Amino acid sequence: MTTAAQAAPAAADFQGLTRVAVRRVTAPAVLGNLILAGIAVLFALPLLWLVLASVDKHASGAIAIPHFTLSNFSSSLSAGRGTSLLISLELALIATTVATVTGTLAAYAFSRRHIPWKGGLLLFVLFLSGVPISVIIIPMYQIFSQAGWLSVVPTAIFIGITGLPFEIWMIKNFIDAVPTELEEAARVENVSTMTILRRVVVPLAAPGIGAAAIYGFVNAWGAFLIPLVLISNSAQQPGAVTVYSFISSTGVNYGEIAAFSILYSLPVVALYLAMGRWFRGGFVLGGALK
Amino acid sequence: MSSDTLTAGHPEGQRLDKRRFEWGSSVFLLPAGILIAGVFVYAVIYSFYIGLTNLSLLGPTAVAYNFTGTANLKRLVNDPFFLHSLWITFIFVFGSGVVGATVIGLALAVLMQKALAPIRLITGAVAMIAFMLPPVTIAIVWYAASVPGGTFARIFGNPHSDPLFSAPLFFVSAANTWSLAGLAMLMFVAALRNIPRDITEAATIERAGAVRRFFTITLPLLKPTIVTSALLMTLLSLGNFTIVWLMTGGGPGTATTILPVYSYQQGFQFNHLGYGALLGNVMLIITAIFGVAYVIMARGPRRQKGKPA
Numbered sequence: 225m226t227t228a229a230q231a232a233p234a235a236a237d238f239q240g241l242t243r244v245a246v247r248r249v250t251a252p253a254v255l256g257n258l259i260l261a262g263i264a265v266l267f268a269l270p271l272l273w274l275v276l277a278s279v280d281k282h283a284s285g286a287i288a289i290p291h292f293t294l295s296n297f298s299s300s301l302s303a304g305r306g307t308s309l310l311i312s313l314e315l316a317l318i319a320t321t322v323a324t325v326t327g328t329l330a331a332y333a334f335s336r337r338h339i340p341w342k343g344g345l346l347l348f349v350l351f352l353s354g355v356p357i358s359v360i361i362i363p364m365y366q367i368f369s370q371a372g373w374l375s376v377v378p379t380a381i382f383i384g385i386t387g388l389p390f391e392i393w394m395i396k397n398f399i400d401a402v403p404t405e406l407e408e409a410a411r412v413e414n415v416s417t418m419t420i421l422r423r424v425v426v427p428l429a430a431p432g433i434g435a436a437a438i439y440g441f442v443n444a445w446g447a448f449l450i451p452l453v454l455i456s457n458s459a460q461q462p463g464a465v466t467v468y469s470f471i472s473s474t475g476v477n478y479g480e481i482a483a484f485s486i487l488y489s490l491p492v493v494a495l496y497l498a499m500g501r502w503f504r505g506g507f508v509l510g511g512a513l514k
Numbered sequence: 515m516s517s518d519t520l521t522a523g524h525p526e527g528q529r530l531d532k533r534r535f536e537w538g539s540s541v542f543l544l545p546a547g548i549l550i551a552g553v554f555v556y557a558v559i560y561s562f563y564i565g566l567t568n569l570s571l572l573g574p575t576a577v578a579y580n581f582t583g584t585a586n587l588k589r590l591v592n593d594p595f596f597l598h599s600l601w602i603t604f605i606f607v608f609g610s611g612v613v614g615a616t617v618i619g620l621a622l623a624v625l626m627q628k629a630l631a632p633i634r635l636i637t638g639a640v641a642m643i644a645f646m647l648p649p650v651t652i653a654i655v656w657y658a659a660s661v662p663g664g665t666f667a668r669i670f671g672n673p674h675s676d677p678l679f680s681a682p683l684f685f686v687s688a689a690n691t692w693s694l695a696g697l698a699m700l701m702f703v704a705a706l707r708n709i710p711r712d713i714t715e716a717a718t719i720e721r722a723g724a725v726r727r728f729f730t731i732t733l734p735l736l737k738p739t740i741v742t743s744a745l746l747m748t749l750l751s752l753g754n755f756t757i758v759w760l761m762t763g764g765g766p767g768t769a770t771t772i773l774p775v776y777s778y779q780q781g782f783q784f785n786h787l788g789y790g791a792l793l794g795n796v797m798l799i800i801t802a803i804f805g806v807a808y809v810i811m812a813r814g815p816r817r818q819k820g821k822p823a
Binding site: 252253256257259260261263264267268269270271273274277284285286287322325326327329330332333334337338339340347349350351352354355356357358359360361362363364365366367381382385386388389392417442445446448449453464467468470471478481482485488489492493496 | 533534535536538539541542543545546547549550552553554556557558560561564569618621622625626628629630633634636637640641642643644646647648649650651654655656657658659660661662663664665667668673692695723724725746749750752753754755756759760773774777778781782787790791794795797798801802804805806808809812
């Protein structure tokens with residue numbers, strides 16, 4: 225407040241100069257701002273509905289001023305739906321651990337060792353990160369059902385593997401940026417490679433490995449098709465599939481579904497924001513993808 | 515010459531001027547390698563086999579299934595729903611991914627350059643949240659907005675109309691564009707930052723207007739990013755089962771049965787796992803074409819330095 229009060233007289237003092245010194249108000253600038261604001265409003269409408277409906281006693285599909293209540297949040301977690309969020313957590317933690325540990329090992333070798341056809345292999349890994357899951361869901365179902373794996377833990381490992389190629393690619397880029405001098409010094413002292421990896425490389429590449437782990441977690445948390453097909457016990461379905469049961473049931477309760485969607489989405493948004501703060505802006509995604 | 519002396523100096527006669535593969539490296543590569551090979555390589559090969567069998571979800575051929583040669587392939591080329599699905603997929607991917615998300619992402623990034631700070635920050639935040647949300651949540655908010663009595667029905671004047679029923683492909687495409695535009699925006703914001711300012715400044719001195727500068731300087735310089743973005747959006751849209759399945763289930767009728775949905779329906783609803791797998795293989799081939807193009811584009815700038823190590 226104080227800064228605004230101080231700035232006001234200062235702006236008045238320079239009023240005679242504003243036309244020249246400050247950006248001029250031109251027709252294209254006004255038009256540009258209006259178009260941008262228009263797009264922003266269109267983009268914000270579905271989000272606005274999500275927030276308003278979640279606290280509305282009589283929520284519908286439309287944006288409306290809510291009859292305020294918080295009961296949607298508690299009731300949306302009833303009937304075993306709270307458990308489904310815990311299963312989401314279990315799936316995501318197992319998947320993230322599998323992919324991040326194996327991904328870090330592979331990324332280290334790709335970054336530091338001589339590997340035949342390394343360039344080709346890396347491009348293959350990048351290519352795999354773009355393969356949609358729906359392409360391999362039927363053979364995976366057949367493999368899982370024959371092996372008797374249609375349950376949470378094998379599904380979690382599979383979800384982890386679907387995120388593995390991109391994690392390798394991300395972590396390798398970060399290990400590349402870690403200077404090799406420290407490792408060479410450790411090697412001179414006869415430290416084993418595993419110890420070097422654990423004590424030197426991983427701590428130095430921690431932000432990158434953390435970002436890759438967040439990607440793995442978000443990927444697993446959002447997985448819908450894989451648990452839908454591969455987890456045979458409907459009581460062990462994660463949150464993503466539970467949301468589906470809200471729509472398919474007759475008489476959709478929009479307040480509950482919005483409340484549950486918010487609870488289900490919050491961890492993902494929070495993790496992304498944490499990652500963004502970590503790197504001051506979206507350079508991780510921007511840099512890793514291009 | 516120098517390599518000769520090195521070889522001579524080493525008792526085992528190894529060349530020391532070339533790095534050799536250390537078998538210790540396999541300890542690092544094997545865990546990830548086995549997982550990736552087990553899922554991606556094995557599953558894809560297995561999928562091509564299943565695609566040529568009469569494997570089904572239930573019934574006798576769920577266990578005792580046979581290799582049926584080209585029977586599934588013949589069915590594929592004579593399947594009007596497959597051709598329809600291919601066409602729907604094309605409209606969905608091209609409309610919402612290639613054109614929709616890329617154009618809106620580019621527009622957002624360009625307009626944000628000169629926009630007032632509050633408008634810029636809010637727009638960026640909203641687009642990024644839309645991108646971050648899990649696919650299921652995206653489907654929920656768009657489903658709610660386009661059912662009768664939803665936000666769009668009210669905006670278009672008649673609250674009892676059913677926008678999702680009358681224009682299903684448009685609304686699933688809009689949901690997809692909505693979720694991807696933030697990512698495209700990120701890519702373009704980064705690319706715009708790399709455009710040297712002196713070029714635009716020189717053009718401004720020569721009195722080129724904003725529109726002229728955009729079309730003669732910015733757009734040509736952004737061309738590689740536009741291609742990369744369009745390819746990435748294609749890949750992300752091609753596999754987008756979740757949004758479409760949750761919003762419409764492929765319907766009404768077959769109005770939104772994109773290939774992932776059609777493959778799922780054939781496999782898990784009509785019990786034809788074999789034919790469903792074949793549809794997956796078709797998708798894989800399409801993905802491979804765009805994926806290879808994307809990989810080539812993504813490594814483009816690095817290639818000038820020479821072959822990747």
